Amino acid sequence: MNESQLREKILDVVCENGVDRQSILASQQLAGKIDSLKLLELIEVLEDSISRPIPEEELTEDNFSSVPVILQMANRLAQGAR
Amino acid sequence: MDTTKIREIITDHFRKTLKTLHRDGFVVGLSGGIDSTLTAHLAVEAMGPKKVLGVIMPERESSPESKALAMDLVRKLGIEHQEVDLTPSLEALGAYEKRDKVVRRYLESYTPGKHRVGIALRQDLTGSSMPPLHYLTIEDEKGALLLEERIRLRDYTELVAATNFKQRSRAVQVYYWADHYNYAVLGTTNRDELLLGFFVKLGDGAADVEGIEGMYKSELYVLAKAMGVDQRVIDRTPTTDTLPGQKSQKGYFYGLDFNTLDTGLQVLEGLLTVKQGAERTGLEESQVKQLVDNLKRRNETTTILRAPPTGIGRTPLAQYL
Numbered sequence: 001m002n003e004s005q006l007r008e009k010i011l012d013v014v015c016e017n018g019v020d021r022q023s024i025l026a027s028q029q030l031a032g033k034i035d036s037l038k039l040l041e042l043i044e045v046l047e048d049s050i051s052r053p054i055p056e057e058e059l060t061e062d063n064f065s066s067v068p069v070i071l072q073m074a075n076r077l078a079q080g081a082r
Numbered sequence: 083m084d085t086t087k088i089r090e091i092i093t094d095h096f097r098k099t100l101k102t103l104h105r106d107g108f109v110v111g112l113s114g115g116i117d118s119t120l121t122a123h124l125a126v127e128a129m130g131p132k133k134v135l136g137v138i139m140p141e142r143e144s145s146p147e148s149k150a151l152a153m154d155l156v157r158k159l160g161i162e163h164q165e166v167d168l169t170p171s172l173e174a175l176g177a178y179e180k181r182d183k184v185v186r187r188y189l190e191s192y193t194p195g196k197h198r199v200g201i202a203l204r205q206d207l208t209g210s211s212m213p214p215l216h217y218l219t220i221e222d223e224k225g226a227l228l229l230e231e232r233i234r235l236r237d238y239t240e241l242v243a244a245t246n247f248k249q250r251s252r253a254v255q256v257y258y259w260a261d262h263y264n265y266a267v268l269g270t271t272n273r274d275e276l277l278l279g280f281f282v283k284l285g286d287g288a289a290d291v292e293g294i295e296g297m298y299k300s301e302l303y304v305l306a307k308a309m310g311v312d313q314r315v316i317d318r319t320p321t322t323d324t325l326p327g328q329k330s331q332k333g334y335f336y337g338l339d340f341n342t343l344d345t346g347l348q349v350l351e352g353l354l355t356v357k358q359g360a361e362r363t364g365l366e367e368s369q370v371k372q373l374v375d376n377l378k379r380r381n382e383t384t385t386i387l388r389a390p391p392t393g394i395g396r397t398p399l400a401q402y403l
Contacts, residue, residue: 032211032375035383036203039213040235056232061212 001049003071009049010067013041024067031064039064046070050078083301085308092293093128096268099291100129105266107133108291111256112163113323114151117270119315120306121293122155125268127309131160137259139252141168143178143326151315158312166255168248177247184241189220189229196223198326201241202230207338207346207376208369248324249285257288266290274299274340277347278377279384280322287387298344346373350381 001009014034015021027033034042042064047053054077063073096108108125112118125134136159138152149165156163172178178194185192185199192199198221205214216238220229233241253267260267269289271281276295281287294302299320306316338346342363349359349370359370394402 029211031213032379034213035379036213036216037235037239037383040216040233040238043232044235059212059215061210064212 003075006045006049006074007067007071009045010042010070013038013045014067028066030066030070031061042070046074050074052077083304085305088297088305089124089127089309092124096125096128096291096293100266103266103290105260105264105290107135107263107265108268109135109137109256109260109263109265110268110270111252111286112136112138112152112155113270114145114148114155114315115318115320115323116302116306116311116315117272117294119151119155119311120302120309121268121270122159122161123306123309123311124293126159126161132162133265134159134161135259135263135265136161136163137256138163138165139168139255140165141172141248141251144323145321147318148323151312151318154312155315164259168251168255171251171254172247175247175251177244177251180244180247181241184237184244185218185220187237188218188231188233192220197221197228198223198225200325201233201238205376208342208365208373211372211375213376213379245324246282246285249282249287253285253288260290268293269295271295272299272302273297274343274347276388277350278380279387281387283387298347299340300344303340342373343377346370346377349374350377 011021011024014024014030016038019033024030024033031039043054043059054073058073058077062069064070100106100108107129110118110122110125112122122134122136136152136156138149138156140146140149153163181199182192182194189197200219200221202217202219203214204217205212216233217230218233218237218241219227222228256267259265267288267290269287269292271287271289271292272294273296275281297305303316342365345354345359345362348354349356354362356367356370356374359365359374360367363370365373
């Protein structure tokens with residue numbers, strides 16, 4: 001899965017209930033906009049994309065603050081696995 | 083807190099509502115916890131002991147202490163009671179089996195009766211906007227933690243669905259006895275549970291009349307003391323008694339003490355300012371704001387639990403044509 005596909009997947013999860021995709025892309029505090037079940041789903045999407053579990057210490061507010069930041073984390077973890 | 087006034091308001095509400103509902107008394111499910119115990123006390127104060135029926139519903143995983151305290155309450159209040167063992171109906175529904183199937187995905191050697199399962203929520207409610215993460219916990223018979231692992235979404239919802247059989251089976255029983263005696267079911271949901279969705283829709287949330295849903299958990303303790311509730315019930319760690327390894331409601335409530343949680347809810351409901359919330363809890367104002375934001379989100383995401391069935395209204399469709 002490339003970065004663009006992952007971005008779309010993230011937006012699919014977060015915007016499932018009619019949330020505007022542009023507002024989510026612009027959001028700088030994404031963690032405050034999703035509930036716990038969405039967070040679980042989002043983590044699973046990321047884990048599937050990088051084919052490994054996300055370490056507990058990475059599950060922070062900072063790492064989930066916006067879509068670009070989430071993508072950065074996914075890239076970093078994917079590279080670390082190689 | 084004017085406990086005399088509160089007692090008057092609630093008991094008056096009970097008497098008036100019962101009349102409106104054309105029922106002869108109240109049924110209350112007794113768990114040995116503070117919510118149901120206090121509700122039973124209030125019902126007896128409103129109607130007298132002859133118009134209140136307690137239903138005690140143990141099952142193979144519930145704490146023996148729950149049943150013992152409920153029985154002591156029945157004797158103390160002088161009310162009639164029915165005891166129903168829910169184990170056979172839960173077995174028939176596959177409640178244990180469905181749950182255990184999920185748990186074995188995490189620990190193959192999991193043995194019900196020997197190991198105790200629980201769900202822990204982790205969240206820094208006053209310091210972060212990150213929603214809670216859910217962890218499956220498994221303890222051995224001595225209480226030593228064998229596993230604590232983040233649970234996958236579908237496993238979590240499957241586990242919750244299976245566990246909710248317990249609350250819904252309790253509701254089936256209290257409604258059976260309510261119909262049997264032409265009584266109304268008294269709910270035991272408190273304000274914390276109501277606002278944060280810590281109840282099961284059509285389970286412990288099923289009731290004809292609510293008594294304490296206007297009261298925050300910390301207020302219940304004050305009222306319980308004033309009404310002479312058994313000190314063992316007051317001192318007991320609150321538990322939902324649904325998962326054997328779920329030691330306390332505090333785990334569900336993000337590890338917060340009830341004073342902090344209730345203060346946050348009072349700010350959310352506009353009863354206190356952020357500044358007053360900070361003074362009461364010793365938190366920084368920014369922490370109180372964060373707490374309130376998190377509680378607000380939790381309240382919003384649990385709307386479905388409080389909502390009546392959505393439709394286009396209980397009016398003839400012709401009105402819309």
